[in-house]
Amino acid sequence: MLQRQLDVDILVTGHTHQFKAYKHEGGVVINPGSATGAYSSFTYDVNPSFVLMDIDGLRVVVYVYELIDGEVKVDKIDFKKTANPR
Numbered sequence: 001m002l003q004r005q006l007d008v009d010i011l012v013t014g015h016t017h018q019f020k021a022y023k024h025e026g027g028v029v030i031n032p033g034s035a036t037g038a039y040s041s042f043t044y045d046v047n048p049s050f051v052l053m054d055i056d057g058l059r060v061v062v063y064v065y066e067l068i069d070g071e072v073k074v075d076k077i078d079f080k081k082t083a084n085p086r
């Protein structure tokens with residue numbers, strides 16, 4: 001995967017226009033989505049979204065802002081770095 005090839009702990013990527021964040025091989029992969037809610041060929045239901053990251057040592061807190069039904073929803077996801085399998 002690209003995260004391994006680039007040798008990064010946090011990979012921020014895009015293309016799908018949908019928010020997603022998950023742990024992968026000891027690191028974190030984040031797709032912030034689309035701040036404008038741009039059209040996606042993958043789905044018709046795209047909510048505008050963006051993320052803010054608070055990085056502190058081995059911990060990253062991801063704050064996810066999504067516009068859902070006219071309301072801004074904010075979620076917090078906490079990731080801690082695990083042992084590096086590389």
